[in-house]
Amino acid sequence: MASSYLPILVMIGVATAVAVAMVVGSFLLGPKKPNEYKSLPYECGIIPVGSARERFPIKFYLIAMLFIVFDIETVFLYPWAVTYSRQHLAMKMFYFSEMSVFVVILFVGYFYILGKGALDWDESERTPNTDVITPEIVAKRPKIRFGNEGSGPVDLSKVPIGPRLPVYGASSQEEFQSYERQNSYVPYTRSEKLLK
Amino acid sequence: MLEKFNHLFIFPEYFHGIRLPGVVPYIAVLGSVGFILTILPMLIWIERVVLALMQDRSGPNRVGPRGLLQSSADALKLFMKEDARPKNVDVSLYHIAPAIAVVTSISAAAVLPLQNITFEHANGVQFSVPLMAGDVNIGILYILAMSSLQVYGVVMAGWSSNNKYSLLGGLRASAQLISYELSMGLSLLCVIVMAGSLQLNKIVDSQNILPFAGAPEALRGSVMCWYWIRSLIVPVVIYTIAMIAETNRSPFDLPEAESELVAGFHTEYTSMKFAMFFTAEYVAMLVVSGLNAAMFWGGPLPPLNVVPFTLIPGFVWLILKIMGGIFFYTWLRGTLPRLRYDALMNLGWKKLLPLGLVWLFIIAGMNLGTDLLIHQYPGAKQFVPQEARFLEPEVKSTTSSDDFGSVDDNQEPVQYNTPSSGRRGSAPHIKGIPVSRVR
Numbered sequence: 001m002a003s004s005y006l007p008i009l010v011m012i013g014v015a016t017a018v019a020v021a022m023v024v025g026s027f028l029l030g031p032k033k034p035n036e037y038k039s040l041p042y043e044c045g046i047i048p049v050g051s052a053r054e055r056f057p058i059k060f061y062l063i064a065m066l067f068i069v070f071d072i073e074t075v076f077l078y079p080w081a082v083t084y085s086r087q088h089l090a091m092k093m094f095y096f097s098e099m100s101v102f103v104v105i106l107f108v109g110y111f112y113i114l115g116k117g118a119l120d121w122d123e124s125e126r127t128p129n130t131d132v133i134t135p136e137i138v139a140k141r142p143k144i145r146f147g148n149e150g151s152g153p154v155d156l157s158k159v160p161i162g163p164r165l166p167v168y169g170a171s172s173q174e175e176f177q178s179y180e181r182q183n184s185y186v187p188y189t190r191s192e193k194l195l196k
Numbered sequence: 197m198l199e200k201f202n203h204l205f206i207f208p209e210y211f212h213g214i215r216l217p218g219v220v221p222y223i224a225v226l227g228s229v230g231f232i233l234t235i236l237p238m239l240i241w242i243e244r245v246v247l248a249l250m251q252d253r254s255g256p257n258r259v260g261p262r263g264l265l266q267s268s269a270d271a272l273k274l275f276m277k278e279d280a281r282p283k284n285v286d287v288s289l290y291h292i293a294p295a296i297a298v299v300t301s302i303s304a305a306a307v308l309p310l311q312n313i314t315f316e317h318a319n320g321v322q323f324s325v326p327l328m329a330g331d332v333n334i335g336i337l338y339i340l341a342m343s344s345l346q347v348y349g350v351v352m353a354g355w356s357s358n359n360k361y362s363l364l365g366g367l368r369a370s371a372q373l374i375s376y377e378l379s380m381g382l383s384l385l386c387v388i389v390m391a392g393s394l395q396l397n398k399i400v401d402s403q404n405i406l407p408f409a410g411a412p413e414a415l416r417g418s419v420m421c422w423y424w425i426r427s428l429i430v431p432v433v434i435y436t437i438a439m440i441a442e443t444n445r446s447p448f449d450l451p452e453a454e455s456e457l458v459a460g461f462h463t464e465y466t467s468m469k470f471a472m473f474f475t476a477e478y479v480a481m482l483v484v485s486g487l488n489a490a491m492f493w494g495g496p497l498p499p500l501n502v503v504p505f506t507l508i509p510g511f512v513w514l515i516l517k518i519m520g521g522i523f524f525y526t527w528l529r530g531t532l533p534r535l536r537y538d539a540l541m542n543l544g545w546k547k548l549l550p551l552g553l554v555w556l557f558i559i560a561g562m563n564l565g566t567d568l569l570i571h572q573y574p575g576a577k578q579f580v581p582q583e584a585r586f587l588e589p590e591v592k593s594t595t596s597s598d599d600f601g602s603v604d605d606n607q608e609p610v611q612y613n614t615p616s617s618g619r620r621g622s623a624p625h626i627k628g629i630p631v632s633r634v635r
Contacts, residue, residue: 007221008306008338009331015302019295026468030278039283041359041462048513051360060367063541067374069548074381078337078394081385083562085392096564098603103553110445110550119545121538134434 062118073106206322209315217315217325224329228305232479237267239478242519243526250530265350270310277467282358285464289356294462294469297349297476304342307335311496326397327511336384339487340377343442348481350451351475353385354461365460368537369451372441375544376448380438382552386431386559387423387491396487398421400495409578416501422494430555432492434548436524439484441544443477446529450537485521486514492515545598569584598604 041048082097104117207216241256241264248255273343306329332338347370354366388394396609404417424432441448453459462473465476489495496510569576
């Protein structure tokens with residue numbers, strides 16, 4: 001029986017050879033003239049802003065976790081489904097009832113996550129979770145913003161321009177430091193505050 | 197399967213000392229990979245021409261007759277293009293991702309049953325060998341595993357590209373793929389419950405039955421015996437929706453939504469690496485359409501067991517059914533607008549998943565109910581499809597050594613009257629060699 005897996009391995013080998021041939025072929029045949037602008041990430045023609053490895057919605061994690069639960073359930077169903085139809089009548093009734101119990105338990109969990117709104121992709125459809133989070137708590141929460149989203153036009157006079165260069169010729173070390181503090185945005189450390 | 201054709205071409209078991217049945221899987225490997233790679237430009241051409249017809253424009257018409265060589269010319273052009281790599285990418289993942297996509301999608305085709313080939317033993321006993329690369333007892337698990345592995349290619353491409361659109365496209369694609377994999381598995385389980393095997397060859401064989409006892413031979417393995425109707429249509433609908441979502445095609449092409457995400461996870465890929473994602477997508481379309489054909493539409497079986505149909509070899513029928521699937525893809529692309537992402541997720545999780553699970557139990561209950569009916573009224577046996585379980589009702593445990601689960605090599609494999617194991621009808625026992633042993 002193991003020998004019937006050998007052609008599959010051969011098939012995977014052939015497929016790998018095809019993939020490697022494609023990569024190597026285009027590497028050998030294509031021109032290689034890199035320049036600075038070619039190697040920028042594509043953002044519709046403007047200079048890319050910030051890192052691409054941004055935060056992304058937690059819903060994707062949630063979907064992944066729920067997938068694992070239901071995928072394991074499907075894995076349980078496979079051997080059951082293969083052996084089910086070839087059982088005796090009595091055994092088949094037993095098989096059917098056993099798996100019904102399993103699936104009923106699974107459906108209880110399914111309706112629980114459905115009621116909790118874990119499957120609602122759109123936030124506006126979601127019923128608020130009144131167990132833990134009250135509307136007051138929701139109202140008190142700071143609004144999460146990404147970047148300068150919703151902040152309107154930027155007042156350029158208030159835009160920080162970074163720490164200025166220190167003025168050389170300060171009379172003492174202390175004067176230099178205080179000058180630097182005024183002109184940079186580094187707050188006092190806790191220990192410095194205590195000392196004052 | 198395809199007896200009349202098979203009896204026209206019967207190959208000897210040994211040819212110049214080479215045992216031909218042992219070579220068959222390797223012929224299938226070369227044949228399927230070669231077929232896939234040669235049909236790909238044709239597929240793209242078919243899609244473009246059909247879309248052009250639907251949108252009332254000319255479509256490709258410059259290179260070759262009716263633009264037939266356009267896609268080949270495009271592929272050649274992509275080979276000649278520069279393989280530009282943007283800075284700050286995760287180099288190893290960036291290079292591996294398209295290779296994973298191609299390898300998983302091509303190697304998933306290994307377990308599709310193409311047709312049966314009849315050989316003749318030296319003592320005159322005929323037996324047939326399925327023309328497929330891997331006649332393994334976990335065929336469906338293998339295909340599902342390979343299509344799950346495609347998620348890795350997508351995620352790695354999206355993450356490593358250092359591009360916001362790529363990241364979002366990769367995330368969307370992975371969430372979509374894993375969501376629809378569940379309903380896909382459940383719709384396939386409806387068929388597995390009826391066929392009692394994960395082996396695609398056996399699933400095709402279990403569709404090659406008489407619809408009811410005493411039916412004319414012309415109806416053996418015909419349209420009405422295939423699982424699309426025997427599983428009461430709902431699983432094939434679920435599977436078709438899930439297969440379109442699994443391959444990221446319109447109307448579920450959210451990961452590559454041009455209007456919002458440029459090109460999704462392969463935005464940063466150029467030249468042949470882009471073409472590799474393209475290849476992987478089309479090969480995945482072929483494979484899931486092939487699985488659809490084998491599970492629900494009879495695989496290599498002709499629609500009627502009469503002469504003009506049975507003279508056409510099985511793999512041609514399979515290819516015709518796959519092309520029907522490809523046409524369906526194109527039809528949807530020309531017709532339906534793209535879904536919104538929350539509608540996509542709702543369809544997968546709130547509708548298809550519970551429907552598939554409930555339908556699995558309807559199918560299992562039907563199976564049980566039929567057995568109860570036959571137990572009560574044995575005369576009812578002639579009104580239900582002649583499945584394998586009714587031919588040998590007194591079998592203790594129908595273990596053959598290559599079935600899933602219990603392995604018992606000493607026990608004689610149960611000989612069903614299915615044509616894949618020798619001649620149809622009376623099994624030829626010549627000089628005491630049972631057919632089941634020859635294979």
